[in-house]
Amino acid sequence: MADAERTAWRRRSTVRVVPPARPRKLAKVPFVELADGRLQGVVSSGSDVERVYVSSIASGTHAYHCSTNNNRPCGGLRGAPCKHLQALAEEALLQYGADRVARYLRVDLAAGADTAGELLAALDARHEPTPAAVVFSRFLRHLSYLELPGSTAPLPELHWFPATGAAR
C-alpha cells in the first residue's frame, strides 16, 4: 500500500474495510464463515433435504470436524477430511479468496494455490470433535436476518457503507 493511501485510510470516512463476499452458489454450502477461530459452515446433505452437516477447521491447530447438526459424526471422516469439508473449503475460497482464508487459518499456501485440494493438503490436519451446536445456531441466526421486516424510513448511517463491487 502506498503511503498516500495509508494516510487516506486514516482521514477518510468512507473506506470499504471489509471486502464484500464474492458471489457463489449457495445450494450445496448455504453458510460459510471465518469466526470463533474457525473456518466453519453448514453443508446441505446430498441425500436428505432435512439434514445438514456442520463442518469446521480450526485456525492454527487445523483440527477438523464434521457432524450432523444433531452431533452425529459424519460417516465420511475416515482419517481424512470428508467431502463436506472439501465443499466447505471450496466455497470459503470462493467467498473470501485464498488470501483471507489462508491468513485466518494460518496456513502457508503456495502463491497461486486456490483450490480446496491445495488448501487441505497444506493443513497440518487432524480430527478432533467439536460441538456442532454453536455453529448451527450461528447459521440459524444468519438465516433469521432474512425473516426481519424491511425498513421504509431512511437509515442515514448507511452512507458510511456505500455499495461497491462494480470496480472489482
Add this chain to the structure above:
Amino acid sequence: MLGTQLAVLRDGTPTGLTDALDLVAGLDDALVRGLARVGEDDAAALAALAGALAATPLGDRVTEAAGKVTAGSVLEEHLLALAGARCALLGAAHDALLGQLDTALGRARADWTPGAVEPAGAGSPARAGARAWLHEVAVTGWAGVDHELVDAAGAPIEAALAEPGLRRLAVLLDGFAAELRACVPVATMAQPPARRWADLWARGVLLAQDAAATTGASAVEEVSGRLLVLGVDVHEHDTAVQAQLHAILEPADGGAPRLVRCAVGAVKADTIVGPALWRLLDAHPVLLAALAQRRALTVTGLPLHGADLLWRDDRARLDEPADPFATARVVLPTAVAAASAPLDRHPVGIAEPVLVEGYTVGDDDGVTAFVLDGHPIAVAVDRLPSCGPLTPELVAASSACIGLLRWDDGRWLIQPLAVLATVKRRPVDAHTGDWAGGVTDPKVAKAEAKAGDAVAVLRERAGRLLRR
C-alpha cells in the same frame, strides 16, 4: 454543472474547516489507543476539543468530560459529551461544506422544521447494552480490541434488530462490529481507519441514548404530486442494504418543485450480493418498477420530513416514462432542496444530485476525473454498485452523468448514478437502478442464472430449519 462552479467547490474551502477537522482527528487518535490510560498527546487533544467548544452550550459538559477522562474516570456520560462535541464539529463542517455547494450551484435550500418531540419513553435494554459495549470499546481503544470484545456486540445487535425503532442503531453496530472483527488484531494494522471508526462510534453513542431526537423519522407534512426520478444510490454492508432514490417532487398544489429522496432497506445475509439485492426490496414493487422502467410516479399523501419521504408503496402508482437526464436538465436547476436533521449532519451524508455534461474524462492525481472547461472533479468509481450496470469502463466512456456530489477527506467527488456513454460507436445510457426489476444485460443474466438464486436458497433453508 459548469466548470466555474467546480472551481468554486475546489477553491472555496470554508474558513475553519481544517481546524475543526484537526480537533476531530485528535479525538480519533485517542480512540485508537483507548481512553483507559490517556497519554500526554491525547490529553492535549481532549483539552483542545473542550477549549474549542467552551463557548457553546456543550462547553461545560465537554470540559468536565475531558478532565475526568484524562484523570482516568470514564463514565458513559463523559463519552456522550465527547461524542456530542465531535458531532457538533462535524455538523458545523457539514453545514459549511453544504453552504459552499449551494453557493456554487445556486441551489435554494429550505430550513429544517423540527417535528413533534416525543416524550423520552422508558429506557430500552437494547440501547443500554449498546451503550455499555460502546463504552468498553472506547476505553479499550481500537488497537486493543480482541475477538471476545467484538463478539460482545452480538447481544445488543440482536436486541436492537428485534425492535423496528432501533434499526438505525442495529445496522450501524452490525457494520461496525464486522469491520473490527475483520481487522483484529488492529494493533498490527499500518493505519487503522481512525476517522471512520470514530465516526461510527460517535454516531452509535448518540443513537444509543434513550432520547427521542434519534428515534427516527416523524413526518411533519403529507405531500402529493408527481415524482420524477433522478437516480438511486445503493448502500450495503454484509448484513444490510438500502436503496435511496433521489427525485424531484412536483407538488400537486402547484408549488415549486422540491428535491426529495426516499429510502427502502432490508437486512440480509452476507452471501446475497449483486443484482440479487433488489430481490430483498421486493416489498416495494411500484418503486422498483419505476426504477427499472424509468417511469415517473404519482404519489398521494406521502409523509415527508425535510427532504425525506417515508415510502409507502400503496400510495404510489406508475406514471408516464420520464428520462432522468431530461429531469436533471430541465427541473433540477429550479428545485428547492431541504436541510437535513441536525443530528444527522456529517460530511458523509452530503449527497447532492447534479448533472454534468460536455466533460472529458481525465486523470486528477491518479484518480479518474471529469474535466469541465479545464476544471477537474474526481469520480468515485469505487462507489459503483454491483447490482447495476455502471462500470468504471462505462464511466470512462461517458460524456454526461447524473451523480451525487460527495465530500470526503478534504475533497469533492462525484458519485455516478447514471451515464450517457458511447460504446463501440453506439450511444448507451445506463442507470444504477436499471436492474431493479431483473438483470437486463443478457451476459450478466446468464451468469446470475448459472449461480442460482441466493435469496430463494436461503429462504428455503430458513423455512425448513428455523421453524423446528
